Amino acid sequence: MNNSAISPHIDTVLITGGASGIGRATVRLFLDRGWTVVAADLNEASGKSLVAEYEQESSDGRLSFVQADVSSEPDVEHAVAHAASFNGALACVVNNAGIGGAFGSVTETSVEDWDYTFAVLSRGVFLGVKHAARVMREQGTGGSIVNLASLAALTGDAGLQAYSAAKASVLHMSRVFATELGPDRIRVNCVCPGAIATPLNPSASRQFDGSELARAQPLPFVGEPEHLARAIYFLGSRESSFVTGQYLAVDGGLEAAGPRLGEYLGTDPRYATLVGVNRGNTGVKSTVRGGAAR
Numbered sequence: 001m002n003n004s005a006i007s008p009h010i011d012t013v014l015i016t017g018g019a020s021g022i023g024r025a026t027v028r029l030f031l032d033r034g035w036t037v038v039a040a041d042l043n044e045a046s047g048k049s050l051v052a053e054y055e056q057e058s059s060d061g062r063l064s065f066v067q068a069d070v071s072s073e074p075d076v077e078h079a080v081a082h083a084a085s086f087n088g089a090l091a092c093v094v095n096n097a098g099i100g101g102a103f104g105s106v107t108e109t110s111v112e113d114w115d116y117t118f119a120v121l122s123r124g125v126f127l128g129v130k131h132a133a134r135v136m137r138e139q140g141t142g143g144s145i146v147n148l149a150s151l152a153a154l155t156g157d158a159g160l161q162a163y164s165a166a167k168a169s170v171l172h173m174s175r176v177f178a179t180e181l182g183p184d185r186i187r188v189n190c191v192c193p194g195a196i197a198t199p200l201n202p203s204a205s206r207q208f209d210g211s212e213l214a215r216a217q218p219l220p221f222v223g224e225p226e227h228l229a230r231a232i233y234f235l236g237s238r239e240s241s242f243v244t245g246q247y248l249a250v251d252g253g254l255e256a257a258g259p260r261l262g263e264y265l266g267t268d269p270r271y272a273t274l275v276g277v278n279r280g281n282t283g284v285k286s287t288v289r290g291g292a293a294r
């Protein structure tokens with residue numbers, strides 16, 4: 001289907017998991033920036049509510065919903081084909097659909113739960129890239145693919161083994177596919193959200209002040225889906241036309257803060273409040289010049 005009412009010069013984006021959380025905010029942002037958008041999601045009720053919400057504001061027909069399971073190759077192929085024929089060229093695919101997946105001790109994790117986690121989070125991204133790249137190659141227009149990994153891809157969160165491992169595969173796939181697809185001007189990048197307040201992560205929405213998250217995260221406010229949408233838009237649009245094979249952590253500084261080794265290794269806590277220079281074991285005296293502002 002080609003939506004002939006819309007200008008064919010507008011770019012189209014396919015966003016999986018587009019009916020909720022980060023995906024839904026990303027759908028809204030691409031629409032605001034004038035794109036035509038196809039949202040694909042397993043949850044048909046949320047998809048219908050997304051479209052109904054948009055149609056209350058606008059009758060321009062720039063949003064379409066397709067029900068799809070990203071772990072199913074026929075579903076992904078169909079969603080990509082639908083997006084490619086919706087309104088001219090498919091310029092961007094955002095592989096965002098996700099679940100929490102298997103949790104708990106590795107000794108108790110079932111094969112079924114492990115495979116389900118990888119089917120959605122890892123195979124889902126592989127299929128999204130595979131079919132997007134086929135279409136983009138055929139179009140000869142290049143394009144941009146943005147994959148949602150997680151800060152968990154970079155850490156070894158006990159209890160979230162399957163999720164962390166699957167997200168690490170997303171991060172690495174993005175690099176590998178970027179090198180293969182670069183000559184076709186198809187860019188592949190990855191976004192690693194920190195703790196974002198969405199239905200998938202209700203704990204991020206709880207009271208921020210005084211929480212464990214507030215202690216660990218340098219920026220003193222909760223990550224919202226819109227923060228992610230803006231980063232995804234940057235990587236998905238021509239704003240980032242020379243960027244490929246990268247990941248962007250959108251995490252309020254959690255990755256940069258790291259595990260706060262100073263706290264665990266017994267670094268003098270006064271370093272956080274005093275100002276001066278430590279000259280180590282050189283025999284030259286260390287100095288303290290005063291206190292820091294905070």
Ligand SMILES: NC(=O)c1ccc[n+]([C@@H]2O[C@H](COP(=O)([O-])OP(=O)(O)OC[C@H]3O[C@@H](n4cnc5c(N)ncnc54)[C@H](O)[C@@H]3O)[C@@H](O)[C@H]2O)c1
Binds near residue numbers: 070
């Ligand atoms: N919220 C966070 O703190 C956080 C942190 C790191 C990474 N992420 C990642 O960001 C992405 C978006 O998460 P969110 O927090 O917006 O979650 P969300 O639950 O609000 O939205 C996820 C959407 O994906 C859909 N979905 C799930 N399985 C699907 C499948 N098999 N096929 C198609 N659609 C499917 C759901 O129906 C839902 O609409 C996920 O990949 C998630 O792993 C989120």
